[in-house]
Amino acid sequence: MNNILIYLVLFPILTGSFLGLLKCKKSLKQRILTIITIFMQSALLAGSFYVLTFVKNSGTIIQNIGNWPDFIGITLKADMYAVAFVLMSICLFTFAMIYQLTESHIEARIFSLLLILEGLIIGIFVSNDLFNIFVLIEVATIVISLLIMYKKDTISTYDGMLYLLVNITAMSLFLFGIGMLYKMTGVIDLTGLKDILSVFPDKKALIVPYGLMLTAVCLKSAVLPLFSWLPHAHATPSAPSAISAVLSGIYVKSGIYLFLRIQNVFSDVFDTYFLFLILGFVTAVAGFMLAVSQKDIKLLLAYSTISQIGMIMMGLSMNSVSAYIGGVYHIVNHAFFKSCLFLTAGIIIDAYKTRNIDSIRGVFKKHPIVAIACVISILGITGAPLLNGSISKYWISYGAKGWAEYALIIINIGTMAIFLKFSTILFGKGPDIKMNISKIRSLPVLILSVMCLLGGILSEPIISFLFNVQMSPNLIDYLEKSLLFFISLGIAYLLYRFVISKVNLYKIASRLELGFNGVCISMGVFLLVMILYIRVFAM
Amino acid sequence: MNDKSFLISRFIGFMYPIILLIGVYIIVNGHQSPGGGFHGGAVLATVFICRYLENPNQDLRIHYLEIFEKILFSLVLLLPVILLFNNISMNVISNKAYLLIMNILIGLKVCTGLSIIFYRFVFYEGGGLWN
Amino acid sequence: MELITGENISILIFFVGFAGLMLKRNVIKSIICIGIMQVAIIIFFLSVGLSPENVPPIDATGLQNVADPLPQALMITDIVIGVGVTATALSLFIHMYHQFGTADWEKAFKLRKDSEE
Numbered sequence: 070m071n072n073i074l075i076y077l078v079l080f081p082i083l084t085g086s087f088l089g090l091l092k093c094k095k096s097l098k099q100r101i102l103t104i105i106t107i108f109m110q111s112a113l114l115a116g117s118f119y120v121l122t123f124v125k126n127s128g129t130i131i132q133n134i135g136n137w138p139d140f141i142g143i144t145l146k147a148d149m150y151a152v153a154f155v156l157m158s159i160c161l162f163t164f165a166m167i168y169q170l171t172e173s174h175i176e177a178r179i180f181s182l183l184l185i186l187e188g189l190i191i192g193i194f195v196s197n198d199l200f201n202i203f204v205l206i207e208v209a210t211i212v213i214s215l216l217i218m219y220k221k222d223t224i225s226t227y228d229g230m231l232y233l234l235v236n237i238t239a240m241s242l243f244l245f246g247i248g249m250l251y252k253m254t255g256v257i258d259l260t261g262l263k264d265i266l267s268v269f270p271d272k273k274a275l276i277v278p279y280g281l282m283l284t285a286v287c288l289k290s291a292v293l294p295l296f297s298w299l300p301h302a303h304a305t306p307s308a309p310s311a312i313s314a315v316l317s318g319i320y321v322k323s324g325i326y327l328f329l330r331i332q333n334v335f336s337d338v339f340d341t342y343f344l345f346l347i348l349g350f351v352t353a354v355a356g357f358m359l360a361v362s363q364k365d366i367k368l369l370l371a372y373s374t375i376s377q378i379g380m381i382m383m384g385l386s387m388n389s390v391s392a393y394i395g396g397v398y399h400i401v402n403h404a405f406f407k408s409c410l411f412l413t414a415g416i417i418i419d420a421y422k423t424r425n426i427d428s429i430r431g432v433f434k435k436h437p438i439v440a441i442a443c444v445i446s447i448l449g450i451t452g453a454p455l456l457n458g459s460i461s462k463y464w465i466s467y468g469a470k471g472w473a474e475y476a477l478i479i480i481n482i483g484t485m486a487i488f489l490k491f492s493t494i495l496f497g498k499g500p501d502i503k504m505n506i507s508k509i510r511s512l513p514v515l516i517l518s519v520m521c522l523l524g525g526i527l528s529e530p531i532i533s534f535l536f537n538v539q540m541s542p543n544l545i546d547y548l549e550k551s552l553l554f555f556i557s558l559g560i561a562y563l564l565y566r567f568v569i570s571k572v573n574l575y576k577i578a579s580r581l582e583l584g585f586n587g588v589c590i591s592m593g594v595f596l597l598v599m600i601l602y603i604r605v606f607a608m
Numbered sequence: 609m610n611d612k613s614f615l616i617s618r619f620i621g622f623m624y625p626i627i628l629l630i631g632v633y634i635i636v637n638g639h640q641s642p643g644g645g646f647h648g649g650a651v652l653a654t655v656f657i658c659r660y661l662e663n664p665n666q667d668l669r670i671h672y673l674e675i676f677e678k679i680l681f682s683l684v685l686l687l688p689v690i691l692l693f694n695n696i697s698m699n700v701i702s703n704k705a706y707l708l709i710m711n712i713l714i715g716l717k718v719c720t721g722l723s724i725i726f727y728r729f730v731f732y733e734g735g736g737l738w739n
Numbered sequence: 740m741e742l743i744t745g746e747n748i749s750i751l752i753f754f755v756g757f758a759g760l761m762l763k764r765n766v767i768k769s770i771i772c773i774g775i776m777q778v779a780i781i782i783f784f785l786s787v788g789l790s791p792e793n794v795p796p797i798d799a800t801g802l803q804n805v806a807d808p809l810p811q812a813l814m815i816t817d818i819v820i821g822v823g824v825t826a827t828a829l830s831l832f833i834h835m836y837h838q839f840g841t842a843d844w845e846k847a848f849k850l851r852k853d854s855e856e
Binding site: 200204207208211214215218221222223224226227229230233234237238241244245248249251252579584585586589590593 | 746760762764769770779783788810813816817820831832838848850851852855
């Protein structure tokens with residue numbers, strides 16, 4: 070079973086391509102798609118479980134394609150983080166595809182694009198070679214912009230075009246950085262780069278490639294000045310909700326995964342932890358302030374993604390092991406509850422036929438199953454005790470020192486305020502509609518929320534299963550953090566009641582959106598500021 | 609848009625055998641000098657574009673071009689899988705023959721691919737691009 | 740030292756393309772600027788370690804100075820990616836033009852905001 074990594078990447082892509090050529094009768098279409106989806110996803114799940122247990126027992130798998138010696142050819146590497154993320158993405162794709170199968174109008178083209186995207190994302194997580202990552206991300210950008218622009222109406226056309234051009238520009242910057250690195254060192258492989266850069270004599274020459282590559286990675290993972298493309302791409306009105314769930318749950322995490330890898334390679338050369346701590350905090354604050362002022366359900370969820378990514382970036386840059394594991398576990402948790410929230414939002418939008426948060430009320434009485442799933446995900450994302458969000462936030466604040474602890478408390482209060490506003494759709498008296506949701510439609514959402522619950526109660530075995538470390542929370546500290554949760558909930562409720570619902574923040578927020586030229590100018594400014602910062606502070 | 613220019617159509621009628629010859633030369637000499645399938649295929653695609661410039665009406669049947677391209681694609685995938693992964697013995701003559709055949713296949717595929725993209729833009733400019 | 744080498748020219752062209760992205764408001768000009776940036780990257784990769792007395796790496800024997808084949812192979816992939824991206828961007832632009840009636844980023848942004856309310 071030497072070539073299993075290659076099969077994990079190639080199998081969905083080939084099936085997706087052949088599915089696109091399928092032409093058959095309408096009545097037969099749904100059955101064929103169901104069979105193909107179930108077969109493909111179970112094969113992929115079995116394969117990734119096998120790889121996970123193999124890596125836990127025998128260490129990292131490194132596979133050189135074509136049997137070239139190390140550092141010369143293309144390598145695929147599967148270590149603990151990569152395989153954990155591959156498993157997480159396959160799970161989420163399964164739920165998204167089951168949700169898409171229960172839509173009223175099924176087309177084979179969406180499924181073939183989703184399968185191709187799944188293969189590409191698995192490839193991004195396991196590849197060890199910078200140019201390979203570049204090619205896979207470019208193809209994924211094209212596939213995603215086709216998916217965003219699927220229904221071809223006015224708003225989604227603009228969003229898809231903006232998404233495509235901004236990401237291609239960022240990847241051109243990334244490729245330029247790879248070119249400069251190759252000119253200096255002659256190696257493109259990540260492990261080879263790490264070895265060479267630790268003994269590289271001239272560190273000043275590495276500033277510009279590092280700045281270029283990090284600007285591109287920061288745009289893909291949506292930190293402060295560069296996140297304007299994200300909310301409209303993730304929450305565009307006419308894209309299927311499964312697409313939003315996949316994009317917000319998995320694809321934006323591949324940007325953070327690249328950030329992990331590149332920081333790992335350059336860790337002996339530059340010390341930029343403080344810069345990313347500040348950037349993460351500012352991103353999180355901007356995220357929740359913009360989220361609170363939105364009127365559209367899906368845009369609110371997309372802006373809260375930005376806020377959580379800011380928190381993950383803070384956790385990854387705190388220079389301590391427990392905060393690092395907390396940040397990585399928060400990536401997995403956030404994928405689960407954000408996809409659950411997007412899928413429930415999709416169901417609610419289909420039932421109520423509107424996206425405005427002021428017109429939807431009374432979900433709890435009419436559709437109790439969907440509402441319970443929604444409530445569990447909201448408790449998860451705000452960090453209620455016994456759910457998975459609280460465990461990852463506990464580990465991040467365990468490694469925080471000084472002002473970072475108070476920063477995390479502020480971000481938590483902001484997140485709670487956002488979801489207090491979101492949960493107003495659950496109560497109250499709704500319009501009189503006759504809409505029943507089939508049991509199959511609410512099934513994936515329910516299973517996702519139950520997994521969120523399990524992720525909190527069984528957090529120790531899950532962390533040791535996925536990442537091979539043993540992390541047991543101290544019980545007294547955990548109770549103290551739970552008390553802090555209830556106090557912050559009170560403060561957030563007061564804030565919401567007396568400040569937010571009185572001030573009309575929507576006008577201020579809608580003036581701050583950037584067009585395409587604005588995004589490019591902010592990329593240039595970010596690059597210059599980064600290069601100056603590293604030259605002055607972090608050498 | 610749909611009327612042809614006399615000057616261009618006479619000159620293209622004179623030029624296109626030369627372009628065809630240059631394209632075939634670049635493809636066939638790919639294993640010895642710079643060039644190969646990709647670049648020769650792009651030059652060959654200009655022959656199809658020349659045909660449109662000379663006679664701008666919509667009578668090219670794209671359907672057969674698409675079928676041809678898909679056959680070429682599957683051949684390009686099959687040939688290395690059959691030959692390389694079964695370790696057929698490699699001496700100098702069969703190396704050069706393999707490179708020649710792959711170059712010709714890739715050149716034809718790039719040519720048909722690029723001309724299909726061009727014709728789809730031109731024929732369906734008024735909307736309805738996604739059948 | 741020489742001033743007109745492959746690397747210097749490619750850095751200049753790359754930042755000309757990037758400045759065009761920041762300053763021009765037409766969508767087609769943005770797509771052209773992305774093409775300019777990709778050409779600059781291709782020149783940069785191909786000029787890694789190249790000097791006038793290198794021979795092509797085909798049928799080279801013995802003690803000649805051979806040009807590096809790795810960036811050339813990578814750049815063939817990159818040219819194909821550039822063609823694919825340009826084709827996708829142009830066909831998406833045709834749809835955008837039919838929806839909005841304009842090829843200007845600012846006007847399309849205003850139209851999008853109006854149709855959202």
